[in-house]
Amino acid sequence: MERSGQVALSFANISATADGASSIFNYPFFKLLRMAHEVHVQNFDEQSVQISDILSVKTGGCSEDCAYCAQSIRNGIKLPKQPLLDLATVISAARNAKRRGASRFCMSASGRCVSSDTEFEAICEMIRSVKALGLETCATLGLLTESQMARLKEAGLDYYNHNVDTSPEFYPTIISTRSIDDRIRTIEIAQRAGINVCSGGIVGMGETNEDRIKMLVLLANLPTPPKCVPINKLVKIPGTRVDDSSQIDDFDFVRLIALARILMPRSYVKIAAGRNTLSEAIQALCIFAGANALFFSEKLLTVDNVAPGVDKTLFDKLDIKVECPKLIDTTK
Ligand code: SAM
Ligand code: SF4
Numbered sequence: 001m002e003r004s005g006q007v008a009l010s011f012a013n014i015s016a017t018a019d020g021a022s023s024i025f026n027y028p029f030f031k032l033l034r035m036a037h038e039v040h041v042q043n044f045d046e047q048s049v050q051i052s053d054i055l056s057v058k059t060g061g062c063s064e065d066c067a068y069c070a071q072s073i074r075n076g077i078k079l080p081k082q083p084l085l086d087l088a089t090v091i092s093a094a095r096n097a098k099r100r101g102a103s104r105f106c107m108s109a110s111g112r113c114v115s116s117d118t119e120f121e122a123i124c125e126m127i128r129s130v131k132a133l134g135l136e137t138c139a140t141l142g143l144l145t146e147s148q149m150a151r152l153k154e155a156g157l158d159y160y161n162h163n164v165d166t167s168p169e170f171y172p173t174i175i176s177t178r179s180i181d182d183r184i185r186t187i188e189i190a191q192r193a194g195i196n197v198c199s200g201g202i203v204g205m206g207e208t209n210e211d212r213i214k215m216l217v218l219l220a221n222l223p224t225p226p227k228c229v230p231i232n233k234l235v236k237i238p239g240t241r242v243d244d245s246s247q248i249d250d251f252d253f254v255r256l257i258a259l260a261r262i263l264m265p266r267s268y269v270k271i272a273a274g275r276n277t278l279s280e281a282i283q284a285l286c287i288f289a290g291a292n293a294l295f296f297s298e299k300l301l302t303v304d305n306v307a308p309g310v311d312k313t314l315f316d317k318l319d320i321k322v323e324c325p326k327l328i329d330t331t332k
Contacts, residue, residue, distance in 0.1 A: 017217065018210070018213060018214050018217050021213050021216065021217050021220075021259060021263060022209075022210065022213050024259055024262055025209065025213050025255050025256070025259045029251065029255070032255060032258050032259075032289075033254070033258055033285070033288060033289050035258075035262065036257075036258035036259070036261040036262050036289045036290045037288055037289065037290065039261055039262050039265050039290065040261050040265075040289070040290040040292070042265065043265050043266050044290075044292050046287075046288075047318075047319055047320055047321055048292065048320070048321050048322075048323050049287065049291075049292050049293065049294055049315070049320050049321075049322060049323065050103055050104065050268055050270075050292060050293040050294075050322075050323040051101055051102050051103060051104075051293075051294055051295075051296050051322050051323070052102055052103070052104040052105070052106055052138065052270075052293065052294070052295050052296075052297075053093075053094075053096075053097035053100070053102040053104075053105055053106065053295065053296065053297045054105075054106035054107075054108060054138075054295055054297055054300060054301065055085075055090065055093045055094075055105070055106070055107055055108070055297075056082070056108050056109075056110070056301045056302070057084060057085045057090060057107045057108065057109050057123065057126065058082065058083065058084045058085070058108075058109035058110055058111065058119070059071060059079070059080075059081065059082035059110055059301070059302065060073075060079040060080060060081040060082060060110055061073055061081040061110060061111075062110040062111050062112070063111070063112055063177065064111075064112050064142075064175065064177045064178065065175060065176055065177045066165075066174065066175050067173075067174045067175065067205065067240060067241035067242045068174065068202055068205055068234055068237070068240055068241075068242050069237070069240065070237045070240070070302040070303070071110040071301075071302060072240075074177075075237070075239055075240045075241065076239050077237060077238075077239045077240070079302060084109070084119050084122055084123075087122070087125060087126060087129060090107065090126045090129070090130065091126075091129050091130070091133070093105075094129075094130045094133055094135055095133060097135070097297075098133055098134065098135055100296065101296070101322050102135065102296065103135065103136055103322070103323050103324055104135060104136040104137070104138055104158070104159065105130050105133075105135045105136070105137060105138065106138035106139070106140065106159075106161065106295075107123065107126055107127070107130070107137070107138070107139050107140070108139075108140045108141075108161075108301055109123065109139075109140070109141045109142070111141070111142050112142050112143060112177070112178070113141070113142045113143045113144065114141050114142065114144070114148065120148060120151070123139065123141065124151055124152065124154075124155040125155075127139060127152065127155040127156055127157050128155050128156055131155075131156040131158075136158040136159065137156060137157050137158050137159070138157075138158065138159035138160070138161055138198060139152060139157055139159075139160060139161070140160070140161035140162065140198075142186075143178065143182055143183075143185075143186050144160075144186055144189060144190075145189070146189055146192070146193070149189050149190055149192075149193040149195065150193055152193070152195065153193045153194055153195050157195055158195070158196055159195065159196045159197070159198045159227065159228065160186075160187075160190040160195045160196070160197055160198065161197075161198040161199070161228075161230070162183055162186050162187050162190065162197065162198075162199050163183070163199055163200050163201050163202070163230065163232075164180055164183050164184070164187075164199055164200075164201055164215060164218060164219065165180075165183075165201040165202050165215070166201050166202065166205065166207050166211055166212075166215050167207065167210070167211035167212070167213075167214035167215050167218070168180050168214065168218065169211065169214065170205075170207045170208075170211040173206075174205060174242070180218075183199075184218075184222070187199055187222065187226075188222075188223065191222075191223065191224050196226075196227035196228070197222075197224070197226045197227060197228075198226055198227065198228035198229075198230060198270075199219060199222075199226040199228075199229065199230075200215075200219070200226070200228075200229040200230035200231050200232070200260075200270065200272065201215045201230075201231065201232065202232040202233075202234050202273070203231065203232070203233060203234065203248045203253065203256065204233055204234035204245060204246070204247050204248045204274070205234050205242040205245050206242060206245040206246070209252060212248075212252075212256050213256075213259065216229075216256070216259055216260050216263050216264075217263065219263075219264065220263035220264050225263075225264040225266075225267050226264070226267055227267060227268065228267060228268040228269075228270055228293060229260050229264055229267050229268070229269050229270065230270040230271075230272035230293075231253075231256060231257060231260065231269070231270065231271060231272060231291075232272040232273035232274055233247070233248060233253065233273060233274025233275070233277060233278070234247070234248075234273075234274060235273050235274050235300075235303040235304075237302075237303070247277075250278065250279075250282045253278070253282070253286070254282065254285045254286055254289055257269055257271070257286045257289045257290060257291045258289035258290060260290065261289060261290025261291075262290075268292055268293040269290050269291045269292060269293065270291070270292075270293035270294065270295070271283065271286055271291050271293075271294055272295060272300070273295075273300050273303060273305070275294065275295070275305065275306055276304060276305055276306045276307070276310075280314050280317065283314060284314075284318055287318065287320070294311070296311050
């Protein structure tokens with residue numbers, strides 16, 4: 001049996017190509033899990049999980065046509081538009097998140113980009129205020145320019161979320177108002193600005209396992225792999241273009257987590273939306289396979305997440321401890 005050092009070496013030799021990654025994804029299940037776990041424990045504490053909370057600071061009325069999203073005006077869902085929240089509301093939510101054990105607070109705004117400079121400055125103030133509470137900060141604001149990203153960095157932003165969502169081949173089926181290259185360009189702008197990138201995608205929209213694998217290979221081949229890779233299970237929103245797609249098989253989901261761990265050994269792998277549809281046993285397999293980040297909010301923007309207290313029960317059963325904030329001084 002390969003020793004753990006050899007495991008890392010042998011995987012390092014498999015350049016993250018779709019064929020190489022596909023053969024790993026299809027390893028016998030327990031061999032894949034064992035190898036992913038060995039890569040995981042070389043880079044992280046297997047009993048530790050990073051917890052985030054997320055708040056929609058501006059909701060609905062989005063001009064993009066993301067097939068999965070309740071906030072797109074193109075999906076015909078009458079989601080009430082919520083203008084940008086006031087600062088006090090955001091700070092109160094962040095304080096609550098910290099009190100409940102989150103180390104990172106994510107602020108999400110609907111929209112292709114942030115065109116209003118007044119709104120952009122208000123979001124920078126939110127970031128400064130949340131950071132001052134001792135929380136890592138994350139924002140997800142759509143496509144941004146170099147100068148906007150520099151202002152976020154200056155405001156102390158730790159993470160920028162910008163998901164590639166699926167494979168380059170399947171992307172046009174899901175989103176036509178922008179290209180996957182538009183996303184990659186913003187990811188690279190964030191990385192050049194010295195901001196950690198959080199980028200992953202959604203599974204269960206009608207894509208194949210090959211699409212899911214290609215999504216991870218794309219991320220692993222970025223100039224710098226994302227610091228955090230969220231894997232969302234599609235939460236079906238009635239009226240969206242993917243509301244009748246077949247769910248991903250639970251064990252394929254575990255395999256994908258294991259593959260993400262092997263391809264991106266030093267990235268956090270996050271089980272994001274749809275976690276409330278995974279049993280405790282499947283979540284435990286995902287954590288063994290290398291998942292080490294979760295959202296614990298009851299709501300994930302417009303969809304439900306896990307109920308309060310559910311995670312504490314699971315963490316007690318698995319002896320999981322929660323990571324403290326790692327405050328990176330991004331003002332240097
Ligand atoms: N508007 C920003 C953008 O598009 O980047 C951020 C909005 S939210 C953080 C974006 C992510 O949540 C999407 O990239 C997708 O991965 C996930 N998401 C949105 N709707 C979802 C759904 N119905 N089921 C699962 N994941 C979803
Ligand atoms: Fe708009 Fe983001 Fe939803 Fe796409 S995922 S429709 S960009 S809010």
